[in-house]
Amino acid sequence: MIFNSVDFLVFFPIVILLYFLVPRKMRYIWLLAASICFYMCWNVKYVILLLVSILTTWLAGFLIQKYKNTAVRKWILATCLIVNIGILFFFKYFDFFLDSLNKVLGKVGIQTVESSFSVLLPVGISFYTFQALGYIIDVYKGKIDAEKNPLRYALFVSFFPQLVAGPIERSENLLKQVRNVDKMKIYNYENVTNGLTLMVWGLFIKMVIADRVAILVNTVFDGVYLYGTVALVAGAVGFALQIYCDFMGYSTIAVGAARVMGFTLMENFETPYLATSISDFWRRWHISLSTWFRDYVYIPLGGNRCSRIRKYFNLMVTFCVSGLWHGANWTYVFWGFLHGIYQVIGDITKPFRKILCEKTQAKTESFSFKLAQVVGTFVLVDIAWIFFRANSLKVAVDYCIRMFTKWDPWSLFNGELYNLGLDRFEFNILMVSTIVLVLADLIRYCKKQLITEFLGEQCIWFRWAVIFLLIFGTIIYGMYGIQFESSQFIYFQF
């Protein structure tokens, strides 16, 4: 059941209505039942994996808290991590591992290993596994008390708004709210209206922008060798827009849905394409994941507080693992590697850049300097996205080579851009809706306000006019319905 489906349109109001009506003590049980039901809509069998993850991490948390002996606690933690990462590895990386192994064996002339079964990736496994692992590590470190009630804990892991594509919540935030759900004043006019506004905004950017630009992106990436610079740049920029709107759209709907129920989830995006450096980008993109890797991988590896070489090693490991987390393909690993390299080079060249700025008396606080930084960062991020999106490393490399060598500026003027799956009319819709997104991002960037906060400050007629425009913009110009296979949210596959 995806958020932009008729099923969810029926499911969500029913869940909310009953959530407001059931006795306080039953609230978390009702939400748990709804969450399990939500997950079962994809595949009933895979709920077993979810339950195994819940059960093992809950039990481990309980035992870690119970036993004071460090060795025992470590042993329990290690066992729990191995079981959960093992499940994740098997279901997500087994085929990839086997394929890679066979390629190596094939090259050295050894008979390849055949798999007698096929493994399907359970939706959201990376998200809930990481959320559960974050909890168990937090309990081990004493940051949070283990949850005694298995059902409450199960709700923390499986809370349906963020179950399949995040944000990957921290126990310090969400588990605390789950524990207090009985006492929470769940019905709050501001929460409900803000939550619904966020959901509408999320649906708008997913259905009007992401699903529309996806047509152009698919056309270009499916025919890399047919196009020159202009189309390839359009495809690359288009994918940057698509993945942002797709994933940010999902996160916004998730945050909004939780807000309606009185829960506050962490913000997952903060105008990432207005970042002035790659490290700034990672403070703004998929915040819940990047902070997870920072807290549970990078810092345990030693973080910054070590030698420069070790720090770079830690960075590269963290980003390569982050790439692998996104998918079982070398393209993802390389994408992570590229971001790691960006950061390492950025760190190495930092003093030189500073000297250069001083020598040239560059006005580093000026708008033009910041703009150059933003554009430069976007170009680097976008080149990395090509590897993320391409079907193979070879295609990605060829994409980049062609993009910089097959110069065809006339394509900008002879209408060829409109042959990439979006005609002039559809292109105009995309442009207008993207301008709306840019405005919202600029408000966020300049005023540090979410769209709901900004609208909350405006007079009611302006606020409603914007909301009606978003609702009807989505209903009319959204890509859905018959003859259109609504693309699933990209991050579901991770």
Place this chain on the structure above:
Amino acid sequence: MKMKNIAKIIVFCMIFIFLLNRIYDIFSWKDTAGDYTSSMESFYDLEENVVDVLFLGSSHSYCSTIPAQLWEDYGMASFNMAISGQDLVSSYYNFVEALKTQDLKVVCVEMFGCAFSGYIIEGNLYRNTLSRKLSLSSIEAVNAMVETDNKSDFILRWPIIHTRYRELKKQDFATTRPVYLGYRSEYVAYGANKLEFGNVEPKPMGETEQEYLIKMIELAQESGTELVFVLAPYEIPLKEQELIAYAKEIISEYNVPVLDFVELSDEIGLDWEKDMIDYGHTNYWGAQKVTAYLGEYLKSHYELADHRGETEYALWDLDLKARQHEWTNYVLTRICDRQTYFEELSRLEDYTIVVSTTGEYISGEAEIDECLQMLGGFHEFYNGSNVWVFDNGENIYTANANNTLKTMPLTFGELLVSVSDQSTNIMVDRVAYQKSTNGVNVLVYDNILGIVVDSVGFEAMYAYGMVR
């Protein structure tokens, strides 16, 4: 919750419902391929309990029965609720829909629906599922007719109709429609052949078709409506003959009459070469013959009131006029002779005629002067550019000064005429109608049908020959 918040929610919901409703009206499914004429939309415009005779079926039905003729000859209030590709399932649900608002005396079901099942043409599926008002029976109809996994899309409708943002036209925003009782004249002759029914061995129809054929008969019995099955003339392939023969057997078990116009074609004087649009549908002349027989049959077998002169039936008078206009327009657009053309123009009623002289038009040219005088109102001619507008034969506007511009409302649009130094301009809904640059231009607009009927020019340099 505070009262203020409750009030806000109520007002928000009311505005939302209002906007949704208006936007739905604009985006709702319309027969764009059928020039925006839909029997269902027209049916919903009818007042309650005015229809006595209802026709159901596919295009075979709406091409062969003329409500205006039944009205003119017998004062019979009939309506043709046929839809392209309407199968028996859809016919049944249209019957159900009609009974909600009309006290029907007779329902005539065209039998082509017995010979096919399902919808090969996607547009026909939309026509037959999306044109009914949303109700429990329309949901039932979708469940019965849509075989794919897209039932919810058809029930909710938005997932289908929202894609119309790419094709919206002025008609989608219109709040009034031309009169349409389910028949529009077609004057093409195809040259079909009569395929005789031999000793055809009946072969079972599809189970669904059988089920709905019987359901329709039972519904007629329950509602006290007389039912007549009609087979409109068409070249029937053998396979379809077998299915229709089977349907006839079922119908005869219930003692329901069948009027087979393939068998009756000689009796009604149908000329298969001249009276068909194509192999499957009668044209205007064929429909006249079928309707004449049908009218006589209905009149002699059922008690049907003559409603002529009753104020509730003004729509039928208007429809008759519209159909007469269609014939007049057909005749007018086939005239290629200047003299005859202006004679015909001078006889028109309920038309707006715009005449302009433009470019190097030379006054005093005897041939054209004589023609223009037939319209009346031309007291004198001027060299250069002039425009005259006639409504119902009366000269309502004349412009002969430079830089004059005038707009006038039409039935479904706006007329703009302008005069400048060396040219004139005639536009309807921002579309220019100018056939001659040096000479006379004529535009004919039908005030009843609300359409531009003809636009011709008489070019000075070709001795005022007619240009269309």
